[in-house]
Amino acid sequence: MSRPVILTGDRTTGPLHIGHYAGSLKNRLALQDSHRQFLLLADTQALTDNADDIGKVRRNVLEVAFDYLAVGIDPAKTTICLQSHLPALAELSMLYLNFVTVARLERNPTIKDEIRARGFGRDIPAGFLCYPAAQAADITAFKATVVPVGEDQAPLIEQCNEIVRRINASAGREVLPEAQALIPEAGRLPGIDGRAKMSKSGGNAIALSAGPDEIRAAVRAMFTDPDHLRIEDPGRIEGNVVFTYLDAFDPDREEVARLKDHYRRGGLGDSVVKRRLEEILQELLAPIRTRRADYAADPGEVLRIVAEGTGAARDLTDATKQEVMEALGLFRL
Amino acid sequence: MSRPVILTGDRTTGPLHIGHYAGSLKNRLALQDSHRQFLLLADTQALTDNADDIGKVRRNVLEVAFDYLAVGIDPAKTTICLQSHLPALAELSMLYLNFVTVARLERNPTIKDEIRARGFGRDIPAGFLCYPAAQAADITAFKATVVPVGEDQAPLIEQCNEIVRRINASAGREVLPEAQALIPEAGRLPGIDGRAKMSKSGGNAIALSAGPDEIRAAVRAMFTDPDHLRIEDPGRIEGNVVFTYLDAFDPDREEVARLKDHYRRGGLGDSVVKRRLEEILQELLAPIRTRRADYAADPGEVLRIVAEGTGAARDLTDATKQEVMEALGLFRL
Numbered sequence: 001m002s003r004p005v006i007l008t009g010d011r012t013t014g015p016l017h018i019g020h021y022a023g024s025l026k027n028r029l030a031l032q033d034s035h036r037q038f039l040l041l042a043d044t045q046a047l048t049d050n051a052d053d054i055g056k057v058r059r060n061v062l063e064v065a066f067d068y069l070a071v072g073i074d075p076a077k078t079t080i081c082l083q084s085h086l087p088a089l090a091e092l093s094m095l096y097l098n099f100v101t102v103a104r105l106e107r108n109p110t111i112k113d114e115i116r117a118r119g120f121g122r123d124i125p126a127g128f129l130c131y132p133a134a135q136a137a138d139i140t141a142f143k144a145t146v147v148p149v150g151e152d153q154a155p156l157i158e159q160c161n162e163i164v165r166r167i168n169a170s171a172g173r174e175v176l177p178e179a180q181a182l183i184p185e186a187g188r189l190p191g192i193d194g195r196a197k198m199s200k201s202g203g204n205a206i207a208l209s210a211g212p213d214e215i216r217a218a219v220r221a222m223f224t225d226p227d228h229l230r231i232e233d234p235g236r237i238e239g240n241v242v243f244t245y246l247d248a249f250d251p252d253r254e255e256v257a258r259l260k261d262h263y264r265r266g267g268l269g270d271s272v273v274k275r276r277l278e279e280i281l282q283e284l285l286a287p288i289r290t291r292r293a294d295y296a297a298d299p300g301e302v303l304r305i306v307a308e309g310t311g312a313a314r315d316l317t318d319a320t321k322q323e324v325m326e327a328l329g330l331f332r333l
Numbered sequence: 334m335s336r337p338v339i340l341t342g343d344r345t346t347g348p349l350h351i352g353h354y355a356g357s358l359k360n361r362l363a364l365q366d367s368h369r370q371f372l373l374l375a376d377t378q379a380l381t382d383n384a385d386d387i388g389k390v391r392r393n394v395l396e397v398a399f400d401y402l403a404v405g406i407d408p409a410k411t412t413i414c415l416q417s418h419l420p421a422l423a424e425l426s427m428l429y430l431n432f433v434t435v436a437r438l439e440r441n442p443t444i445k446d447e448i449r450a451r452g453f454g455r456d457i458p459a460g461f462l463c464y465p466a467a468q469a470a471d472i473t474a475f476k477a478t479v480v481p482v483g484e485d486q487a488p489l490i491e492q493c494n495e496i497v498r499r500i501n502a503s504a505g506r507e508v509l510p511e512a513q514a515l516i517p518e519a520g521r522l523p524g525i526d527g528r529a530k531m532s533k534s535g536g537n538a539i540a541l542s543a544g545p546d547e548i549r550a551a552v553r554a555m556f557t558d559p560d561h562l563r564i565e566d567p568g569r570i571e572g573n574v575v576f577t578y579l580d581a582f583d584p585d586r587e588e589v590a591r592l593k594d595h596y597r598r599g600g601l602g603d604s605v606v607k608r609r610l611e612e613i614l615q616e617l618l619a620p621i622r623t624r625r626a627d628y629a630a631d632p633g634e635v636l637r638i639v640a641e642g643t644g645a646a647r648d649l650t651d652a653t654k655q656e657v658m659e660a661l662g663l664f665r666l
Contacts, residue, residue: 012664043664044427051431054503054662061664084658085666087420094377094423094467097460098384105459126438126463127430133459134427170387307666325417329387331345331376331394333418333640 006031007144009040012060013050016067017205018281019189019198022248024148025071027184032077038142038313039068041306044084045134048127049118065302067208070292075305081313082306083138088321092137095324097130099166105129109155136160140176141317148182157181171327189248194223194241209292212282219278224270231269242273249280339364340477342373345393346383349400350538351614352522352531355581357481358404360517365410371475371646372401374639377417378467381460382451398635400541403625408638414646415639416471421654425470428657430463432499438462442488469493473509474650481515490514504660522581527556527574539614541621548618552611557603564602575606582613
């Protein structure tokens, strides 16, 4: 049996941070042994809401690739490829747009939420409205059957499968497999300030490249329980970012449970818990930072890895595109 | 000075008819000497409202190519190419969708009219809504500056130029030229039944491949002046299809003017005018039919012409795509 194919990736809009590590990168390290894994450096998808800052999208292609390699993504096991250099993705996107209605795209809960969050209103770029079809193209071009997504992105996989069923029905046979959403157990990590979304632009992230001082400062500034004023007072765990991070990064579950108990009862100061978290993050990030610096010092080698992965992905996605066009009965030259 | 580039073509949804001849093919014969002309066999555009009948789109690729060659399109002067085999068109389409809003696409008068005419309502395929961006990709990929369109299609060229200006502004230099609509003097030829649109599916067309009996029957059935009951009665020219066709096809303008006068005064029977029109159409179509049959008997040769044209167009459009992506500042591998 060949390994199941997994497609995932990141928009190249900024270097990755520990939220990415906890939410996806860590899983990918495990999945690259059990799955045929493709990581998409999604620069063209990033354009759907960054057409006014293409420089940012370009600059972060290598940054994200450095992050991948630094955390231990192994190019011998995982194919890292650049979306803008895979023409079949655009060709399949344009094809799929004929198999989905505007009304259906507008009903997509993920799109609805994101349109609201970005304040697009009617001035939504057409590319943004169409991105579920583009994402279906990404997934199916690799014939991925497993797609790790956040809970809020699950409707996109349903949308993809609707398109797959329409294509298969039109072709009269199963050209494309349906995909399954793989929703990580760990929810999304909040920012150090307690806001739901950790992001570089929000100034509340710890980058994978963060230096020791940055890490220390970030942990010190971290949001805990604002009502926990004296050490002897009982403290709250819920919404306390330090404990949320310990849950995500501390391998010693029992010790974390014990600390939570103590904190709740009172008598455990924030500084003690923060010291523990800082130690864990320093230990986690030190080797990543070192490897990242090594790769950043040799961008030619990283370029070679991305070019090689993109070449392999190009062959694969071109073949799928060809197969879909023939199965649908388009003219073959 | 290099010759100006002209891009035009036809959706491959049916063989061409004399309406196409009068409205576009005749002009293209002249333009292929003065311009660098590209003819697009627009099979992927045809999918935007024919995804439920891809067989029709496929079968008509060669039919349209036969028609082109039969009327005298010369592959040494005009490049005939197949849209679905030009990946750069899809890549540029996806790129341009980020430079146009959904609201702008919906405001496009051509799209508005066609949505109404096709009864799509909210169930409009997304590909159909997006086709102005796809058309902009077609035009700009060839760097065409002249685009022959019907009057009703002129807003599409304006839409294309808006995208061009946004791309050029984003790139900080003129990567792409703006295009001009070339609106033919002759309006659209009505069907033989007097309805505004001649179409094969409407059963009111004379195909370029029509045989002598078909031509005769079509002219006999042609709509004239329903109130012109007796030969001696005055007749009406306006809306009289036979005279509209004489205006389009009879090279002897003076004789047509004389016949119109006579018909208006009374004393000229429909059958006389129809006989003249039939003769002209038989003479026009006989050599086209013969050449068409020759090409249809040698589809391998036509395939070779289309493949060669598509190969040349692929090089050209890939180069433009590359240039646009670099000018916009996307990552270059």
